[in-house]
Amino acid sequence: MAIHVREFHDTNKEKIAELIEWLSSFGKTTNEGVTRLLYSKAWCEAQSALKNKMKAIGLDAYFDCVGNLFGRLQGTDEDNAVILTGSHIDTVIDGGKYDGAYGIVASLLAVSRLYASYGKPKKTIEVVSFCEEEGSRFPLTFWGSRNITGMYDIGHTRGLVDANGVPFMDAMKEAGFETEKYIQPIRSDIARFIEVHIEQGMVLERNQNAVGIVTHIVGQRRYNIRIKGESNHAGTTPMNLRRDAVVTASKLISFLTKKAESIDSQLVATVGRIEAQPNVPNVVAGEVEFSLDIRHHKQHVLDEYCMSVFSYFEEVAKSNDLIIDWKQWMNVEPVAMDAMMHSKIKTLAEQKQISFQDIVSGAGHDAQVFASTLPTNLIFVPSKGGISHNPQEFTSSEDLEVGVKLLTDILYQLAYE
Amino acid sequence: MAIHVREFHDTNKEKIAELIEWLSSFGKTTNEGVTRLLYSKAWCEAQSALKNKMKAIGLDAYFDCVGNLFGRLQGTDEDNAVILTGSHIDTVIDGGKYDGAYGIVASLLAVSRLYASYGKPKKTIEVVSFCEEEGSRFPLTFWGSRNITGMYDIGHTRGLVDANGVPFMDAMKEAGFETEKYIQPIRSDIARFIEVHIEQGMVLERNQNAVGIVTHIVGQRRYNIRIKGESNHAGTTPMNLRRDAVVTASKLISFLTKKAESIDSQLVATVGRIEAQPNVPNVVAGEVEFSLDIRHHKQHVLDEYCMSVFSYFEEVAKSNDLIIDWKQWMNVEPVAMDAMMHSKIKTLAEQKQISFQDIVSGAGHDAQVFASTLPTNLIFVPSKGGISHNPQEFTSSEDLEVGVKLLTDILYQLAYE
Numbered sequence: 076m077a078i079h080v081r082e083f084h085d086t087n088k089e090k091i092a093e094l095i096e097w098l099s100s101f102g103k104t105t106n107e108g109v110t111r112l113l114y115s116k117a118w119c120e121a122q123s124a125l126k127n128k129m130k131a132i133g134l135d136a137y138f139d140c141v142g143n144l145f146g147r148l149q150g151t152d153e154d155n156a157v158i159l160t161g162s163h164i165d166t167v168i169d170g171g172k173y174d175g176a177y178g179i180v181a182s183l184l185a186v187s188r189l190y191a192s193y194g195k196p197k198k199t200i201e202v203v204s205f206c207e208e209e210g211s212r213f214p215l216t217f218w219g220s221r222n223i224t225g226m227y228d229i230g231h232t233r234g235l236v237d238a239n240g241v242p243f244m245d246a247m248k249e250a251g252f253e254t255e256k257y258i259q260p261i262r263s264d265i266a267r268f269i270e271v272h273i274e275q276g277m278v279l280e281r282n283q284n285a286v287g288i289v290t291h292i293v294g295q296r297r298y299n300i301r302i303k304g305e306s307n308h309a310g311t312t313p314m315n316l317r318r319d320a321v322v323t324a325s326k327l328i329s330f331l332t333k334k335a336e337s338i339d340s341q342l343v344a345t346v347g348r349i350e351a352q353p354n355v356p357n358v359v360a361g362e363v364e365f366s367l368d369i370r371h372h373k374q375h376v377l378d379e380y381c382m383s384v385f386s387y388f389e390e391v392a393k394s395n396d397l398i399i400d401w402k403q404w405m406n407v408e409p410v411a412m413d414a415m416m417h418s419k420i421k422t423l424a425e426q427k428q429i430s431f432q433d434i435v436s437g438a439g440h441d442a443q444v445f446a447s448t449l450p451t452n453l454i455f456v457p458s459k460g461g462i463s464h465n466p467q468e469f470t471s472s473e474d475l476e477v478g479v480k481l482l483t484d485i486l487y488q489l490a491y492e
Numbered sequence: 493m494a495i496h497v498r499e500f501h502d503t504n505k506e507k508i509a510e511l512i513e514w515l516s517s518f519g520k521t522t523n524e525g526v527t528r529l530l531y532s533k534a535w536c537e538a539q540s541a542l543k544n545k546m547k548a549i550g551l552d553a554y555f556d557c558v559g560n561l562f563g564r565l566q567g568t569d570e571d572n573a574v575i576l577t578g579s580h581i582d583t584v585i586d587g588g589k590y591d592g593a594y595g596i597v598a599s600l601l602a603v604s605r606l607y608a609s610y611g612k613p614k615k616t617i618e619v620v621s622f623c624e625e626e627g628s629r630f631p632l633t634f635w636g637s638r639n640i641t642g643m644y645d646i647g648h649t650r651g652l653v654d655a656n657g658v659p660f661m662d663a664m665k666e667a668g669f670e671t672e673k674y675i676q677p678i679r680s681d682i683a684r685f686i687e688v689h690i691e692q693g694m695v696l697e698r699n700q701n702a703v704g705i706v707t708h709i710v711g712q713r714r715y716n717i718r719i720k721g722e723s724n725h726a727g728t729t730p731m732n733l734r735r736d737a738v739v740t741a742s743k744l745i746s747f748l749t750k751k752a753e754s755i756d757s758q759l760v761a762t763v764g765r766i767e768a769q770p771n772v773p774n775v776v777a778g779e780v781e782f783s784l785d786i787r788h789h790k791q792h793v794l795d796e797y798c799m800s801v802f803s804y805f806e807e808v809a810k811s812n813d814l815i816i817d818w819k820q821w822m823n824v825e826p827v828a829m830d831a832m833m834h835s836k837i838k839t840l841a842e843q844k845q846i847s848f849q850d851i852v853s854g855a856g857h858d859a860q861v862f863a864s865t866l867p868t869n870l871i872f873v874p875s876k877g878g879i880s881h882n883p884q885e886f887t888s889s890e891d892l893e894v895g896v897k898l899l900t901d902i903l904y905q906l907a908y909e
Contacts, residue, residue: 275725309760311691313760325746343729345774347770347774348771358881359764360766368774438728461725
């Protein structure tokens with residue numbers, strides 16, 4: 076055992092990058108990306124290898140009944156409160172090496188260093204590798220953290236199938252987690268959750284900051300907008316007799332973009348998907364459907380934005396004799412990170428002369444699931460060019476190491492002091 | 493023979509509608525549309541049945557080597573100049589009963605009535621059923637009229653395959669037109685061409701006019717526009733750091749639409765097709781491609797419009813740090829119909845108290861192919877709701893009959909007087 080502990084008791088900054096490489100070998104794609112979908116072979120191998128690593132550094136490693144993997148370092152205090160730290164093992168299809176993986180190996184490395192240097196902590200620490208966060212195999216996100224927090228149970232997977240028609244429960248059984256034995260793996264012993272993650276944006280890089288200390292995770296509202304105009308011959312229909320769904324969509328998209336820019340600099344609104352019907356060059360499009368993804372960390376800003384956008388949509392529908400309707404299919408409320416710990420993390424960063432800034436997370440993270448029920452914090456390291464969900468995803472060893480060091484200090488303060 | 497002539501010598505307004513129904517039986521689809529693709533079984537049956545009809549009314553019926561079907565009524569004059577009248581037999585997939593078909597049966601009916609009433613004409617008249625105009629089986633339009641006018645030969649079909657991978661030449665052979673025997677079926681004996689067609693637009697219906705006398709057929713320019721921005725995370729990329737291809741496309745589409753409306757009321761510009769990449773709700777689109785179809789009957793208006801639109805595109809590309817490029821893949825020049833005959837047709841319409849108007853054809857027609865080489869005229873009857881290329885395509889018997897009557901009078905004036 077001691078040998079293994081030594082293996083990890085190494086402040087060489089390359090170590091974290093090596094662990095990232097090692098973990099990326101499970102599910103590596105031909106173009107150096109990673110595909111590690113929930114309950115797949117690559118996923119099973121990665122979780123099993125992580126379990127061995129956990130054991131190797133002296134943690135008690137165990138799975139819960141949905142496949143969340145925990146590595147427990149028992150504290151000496153009598154209370155059973157657990158400090159949970161980690162991230163998710165699953166990836167998007169052909170994603171990068173860092174998303175999720177970094178948070179797991181950073182936590183492992185921090186805990187192994189603490190254990191090697193200071194022995195057992197006062198408070199129990201558990202490193203977690205959540206089974207699922209992305210929703211990239213089945214249309215269900217945060218399957219791991221929502222089980223632990225009691226928000227989801229097996230009933231939520233009923234009827235879900237993957238792209239190959241494999242039912243969720245069959246995939247789960249295949250991976251060794253018998254659905255018949257499912258008991259909601261809710262954890263009431265978790266006192267707080269700390270996650271480190273790559274930013275997946277370009278704010279830290281632009282500001283040349285090593286670390287972003289997250290204040291809030293945005294709320295997200297997603298809609299499908301459908302415009303029903305009239306399909307016509309592109310040559311024989313004068314411009315003034317058209318009810319062109321593409322032209323109307325362009326008008327709405329221009330409006331909602333300008334409105335997002337003007338209402339608050341931290342609001343983002345995205346039309347990522349657009350489909351026209353019949354979608355041929357010589358026919359005026361009779362129908363367009365597009366997605367609208369809106370994010371901000373304050374509910375009232377989201378409300379104000381939605382109200383002004385949708386009242387404009389109504390106005391356009393009326394004045395252009397078209398039908399415009401919208402259906403909301405996602406509504407995630409914004410959450411705040413733990414303010415007390417946030418300020419302590421700042422102090423730690425200052426002491427260690429780490430350049431940092433407050434940041435709002437525009438992406439969803441397991442931290443947001445925990446934040447609604449217990450004190451939670453999230454720390455970002457820079458993403459090169461803001462690229463994520465892509466084999467090009469990259470963070471330098473130096474930047475990765477800064478995150479691990481800060482996490483180590485935080486865990487020391489929380490569990491050892 | 494006399495019996496057949498009597499069969500057609502019938503001014504009952506239902507007659508033309510009956511012929512339309514009869515012709516639509518070749519290639520009828522389950523939802524009452526028509527699919528009669530070049531050289532298909534339905535196409536062969538329709539042309540063969542039309543050949544029999546031609547013979548039945550006393551015409552000399554024959555095919556040329558690409559499948560254009562002619563029904564010749566020899567004139568008594570010594571010169572060999574031919575007045576050609578008719579339209580195309582092919583349809584789009586699940587198209588209507590009237591597009592093309594109306595022009596053929598109207599010509600047949602007009603000639604049969606003239607023959608029955610007045611016997612042989614001075615000038616030779618030929619009714620034509622062009623083999624192909626739509627380009628809906630192979631990516632090639634006006635295959636019939638462009639062979640007759642010498643613009644296309646068999647070389648233009650090299651490499652062309654249909655949606656099932658069938659080569660053009662194999663389909664042609666299969667229909668009985670041996671490509672080895674191909675000699676360009678150019679016709680130097682045609683003195684003029686007259687076509688009647690449904691409007692495929694809603695101008696006549698709106699103006700409550702029975703007939704549109706076409707002054708010009710528009711020029712058409714078609715482009716693919718490609719915007720290359722940057723694909724980013726929809727949550728983590730602030731609005732001001734985005735190079736969003738969908739937002740840029742919306743801006744361009746709004747501009748080009750407003751510009752089309754302002755530059756000339758007869759200019760039409762259509763973005764019928766739009767495709768975003770990667771086209772998912774939570775990713776800022778890095779790339780958009782859209783089609784641009786521009787039509788007007790004056791070259792200088794097309795030039796002016798294109799110049800102003802593309803210089804705006806350049807400006808936007810520069811100021812938004814994106815790549816915008818465009819590729820032209822169609823350039824059809826506008827053509828004028830024969831002015832002398834146009835004014836004679838107006839006089840005839842006035843004499844017969846037919847409500848009429850000048851109209852520009854926004855759609856392409858066989859008439860445009862002929863108009864560049866010989867005096868050509870085109871007459872429209874109304875399309876209900878402007879609907880075309882659709883099983884719902886409809887023109888009332890009364891409106892169809894008005895077109896036949898006017899065509900009969902025109903042919904009388906041209907061939908009998």
